[in-house]
Amino acid sequence: MNSDGGQDAGRDAKREAMSSFDEAADAYLASDVHRAGEDLNTLAEWSADASRALDVACGAGHTANALVEAGVPSVVAADATPKMVRTATANFPVAGAVADAERLPFRTGSFDAATCRVAAHHFPDPEAFVREVYRVLAPGGTFAFEDVAAPEDSELADFTDRFETLRDGSHVKAHPQSQWAAWLRDGGFEIEVSTVGRIDLDFADWVDRTDPLAADRERLDELVRTPEAADAYEVEVEDDEVVEFSNVKVLMRARKPA
Numbered sequence: 001m002n003s004d005g006g007q008d009a010g011r012d013a014k015r016e017a018m019s020s021f022d023e024a025a026d027a028y029l030a031s032d033v034h035r036a037g038e039d040l041n042t043l044a045e046w047s048a049d050a051s052r053a054l055d056v057a058c059g060a061g062h063t064a065n066a067l068v069e070a071g072v073p074s075v076v077a078a079d080a081t082p083k084m085v086r087t088a089t090a091n092f093p094v095a096g097a098v099a100d101a102e103r104l105p106f107r108t109g110s111f112d113a114a115t116c117r118v119a120a121h122h123f124p125d126p127e128a129f130v131r132e133v134y135r136v137l138a139p140g141g142t143f144a145f146e147d148v149a150a151p152e153d154s155e156l157a158d159f160t161d162r163f164e165t166l167r168d169g170s171h172v173k174a175h176p177q178s179q180w181a182a183w184l185r186d187g188g189f190e191i192e193v194s195t196v197g198r199i200d201l202d203f204a205d206w207v208d209r210t211d212p213l214a215a216d217r218e219r220l221d222e223l224v225r226t227p228e229a230a231d232a233y234e235v236e237v238e239d240d241e242v243v244e245f246s247n248v249k250v251l252m253r254a255r256k257p258a
């Protein structure tokens with residue numbers, strides 16, 4: 001970001017994220033969506049050959065632990081929220097680091113794999129994040145990445161950002177698969193796999209995890225019944241109950257050239 005205004009907005013977004021995630025660490029530790037899933041297995045399999053891996057924005061530590069379980073001998077779980085790092089290191093055999101994804105406190109070439117799962121929509125400057133992951137990887141190192149994907153249609157993408165922000169004030173912006181691909185390629189990565197998939201979620205549980213204000217909850221409940229939500233989240237409502245709800249995720253495996 002170039003202007004001071006942009007930097008201030010970025011700092012404000014980060015402060016907001018840290019304070020909300022501080023309270024949510026236990027919920028993320030217990031969350032079924034975070035502690036298991038095909039996406040988690042895929043990210044871990046993609047990184048299993050590494051000897052030293054970094055998980056960026058580790059949350060309660062499930063992805064870092066999946067790397068350990070996949071056989072990676074040394075895993076650093078890094079997050080900007082100190083309580084998340086404490087939760088990860090208290091529950092899993094990983095090292096911890098309090099670290100901003102856009103300014104990683106590690107030497108160039110320190111890791112042979114990096115992961116980041118469902119967190120980058122909180123980062124105000126995703127290009128800085130991509131640059132930093134590239135920098136801390138050794139030549140030949142892999143980056144296994146997953147995030148909420150915005151629809152490629154920009155109006156629908158704006159709708160999803162409004163929707164996600166009501167649910168979670170620390171949401172900054174989701175980006176479409178094509179944008180992530182461009183940032184990774186521009187950052188020097190070779191993209192080996194790029195897919196989008198849907199993850200079915202329990203709507204009430206998804207909303208509860210971030211505990212929004214009552215007014216925001218009401219607005220979310222209205223919005224989830226709109227045609228935009230039906231398109232973006234494949235929502236199905238029966239007898240006024242949300243019976244189907246899913247999120248689109250982008251999954252990518254990229255490599256820093258050897």
Ligand SMILES: C[S@@+](CC[C@H](N)C(=O)[O-])C[C@H]1O[C@@H](n2cnc3c(N)ncnc32)[C@H](O)[C@@H]1O
Pocket residue numbers: 014017018021028034035056057058059060061062063078079080081084099100101102116117118119122123124
């Ligand atoms: C949804 S949780 C991540 C879940 C976790 N990756 C997993 O697989 O279980 C999002 C995390 O992003 C972290 N975060 C938000 N902004 C960050 C930033 N700029 N740098 C590092 N971590 C950040 C939050 O503290 C939070 O722990």
